[in-house]
Amino acid sequence: MKKTLLIIVCFTIISIGLTWFWNExxxxxxxDLLKTVAPPIYKLIGFEGAxxxxxxxxxxxxxxxxxxLLVTPGLTLKRRSIGLVLGLFTIFVSHLALNLTELLQPGRxxxxxxxxxxxxxxxxxxxxxxxxxxAKFLPVASEPxxxxxxxxxxxxxx
Amino acid sequence: MSTAEKTPExxxxxxxxxxxxxxxxxxxxxxxxxxxxxxxxxxxxxxxDTVEAIDRITAIIVHHFIGLFTDLTTRRDAIVTLDGFAVAxxxxxxxxxxxxxxxxxxxxxPAPLRAKLWGVPLGCAxxxxxxxxxxxxxxxxxxxxxxxxxxxxxxxWQATLIAMIVSVLYGWIKLFVHR
Numbered sequence: 001m002k003k004t005l006l007i008i009v010c011f012t013i014i015s016i017g018l019t020w021f022w023n024e025x026x027x028x029x030x031x032d033l034l035k036t037v038a039p040p041i042y043k044l045i046g047f048e049g050a051x052x053x054x055x056x057x058x059x060x061x062x063x064x065x066x067x068x069l070l071v072t073p074g075l076t077l078k079r080r081s082i083g084l085v086l087g088l089f090t091i092f093v094s095h096l097a098l099n100l101t102e103l104l105q106p107g108r109x110x111x112x113x114x115x116x117x118x119x120x121x122x123x124x125x126x127x128x129x130x131x132x133x134x135a136k137f138l139p140v141a142s143e144p145x146x147x148x149x150x151x152x153x154x155x156x157x158x
Numbered sequence: 159m160s161t162a163e164k165t166p167e168x169x170x171x172x173x174x175x176x177x178x179x180x181x182x183x184x185x186x187x188x189x190x191x192x193x194x195x196x197x198x199x200x201x202x203x204x205x206x207d208t209v210e211a212i213d214r215i216t217a218i219i220v221h222h223f224i225g226l227f228t229d230l231t232t233r234r235d236a237i238v239t240l241d242g243f244a245v246a247x248x249x250x251x252x253x254x255x256x257x258x259x260x261x262x263x264x265x266x267x268p269a270p271l272r273a274k275l276w277g278v279p280l281g282c283a284x285x286x287x288x289x290x291x292x293x294x295x296x297x298x299x300x301x302x303x304x305x306x307x308x309x310x311x312x313x314x315w316q317a318t319l320i321a322m323i324v325s326v327l328y329g330w331i332k333l334f335v336h337r
Contacts, residue, residue, distance in 0.1 A: 011321055019313045057312055064320035112202070113195035120191055120259045123320050124184045131180045137331050138179045138268060 007071050014067040022060055031055050038096055053099050058110075058118050062091050065122035072126075074133045083129030087122075094121050179268060186266035194258035202249065209249050210236070216252045216286075220293045231297075238293070243301035245293065253289035257282040260323045264330060273334040281326045288322050 031054035042050045065087055069080060101114035109115075127134060202209060213236040221233035230241040237246045264277040292315050300307040 015318055023309055023313050060313055060316050112199035113192055116191055116195040116255055116258055127184055
């Protein structure tokens with residue numbers, strides 16, 4: 001209980017710090033980075049002229065990823081560091097992709113499904129990076145596959 | 159052990175990959191998110207009255223919750239005020255997107271169906287509760303520390319959305335899956 005509370009407190013402090021840092025310093029720089037980097041990438045993959053939404057509020061989704069990864073107990077320093085770098089890069093790529101979804105539904109706001117996926121994206125990345133720790137929560141993680149090739153969970157999934 | 163035993167057949171490899179929870183869970187989650195996101199979008203476009211009712215009900219609950227601590231609160235339709243500072247509650251504020259994400263997390267999780275049937279409504283209720291707290295803190299910040307309102311509204315709570323979902327999910331796993 002005490003440990004869980006400590007994790008929540010650490011998560012909150014890191015989130016406030018990162019959010020403040022993003023709001024005060026990083027947001028404008030990130031917008032400049034996107035404006036520089038995104039157009040040539042879009043051109044390269046055949047979406048020349050796609051609009052770069054450089055100041056979207058959804059770009060802040062890196063904060064929960066970093067906070068979650070930093071407070072997840074039991075990860076090795078190597079996995080945490082490499083996961084942080086690769087995770088942030090993946091989230092950056094997801095921002096580039098999120099911009100392109102605007103082409104599906106031109107208008108003031110982004111389409112609903114990409115928005116939901118974007119909000120949940122840090123969670124996916126965290127699952128991959130923190131999997132050695134999270135596997136403990138999966139009831140089947142430690143069980144060997146059964147003889148019919150299933151992991152024993154298929155019957156319970158809808 | 160023979161070479162044939164060491165190298166699994168492609169079909170077997172595919173089955174193993176599909177059974178791998180590290181891959182299976184996020185893939186299933188994406189599938190549920192696409193379904194949930196589509197339903198959410200359909201609901202927004204076709205059930206305007208229901209959407210307004212949800213906004214209003216949320217406003218009523220927030221108003222009553224704040225009313226437990228102070229008389230300085232009023233409400234009109236989906237607008238709640240605290241000592242003159244007003245917030246309008248719109249559908250993005252009521253936590254439905256968070257509930258969609260949380261429900262996808264629960265449905266994709268390898269747990270008994272019974273646990274999922276309990277987990278989705280109870281978790282959504284918990285997220286709704288968190289959201290009432292979120293709106294309340296926004297009213298307090300807006301009223302007493304107005305300079306920080308945008309910071310909390312646009313950035314901080316957006317950033318903690320995943321934490322809210324992970325906390326409720328963790329509680330569900332502890333209470334219903336690993337009992």
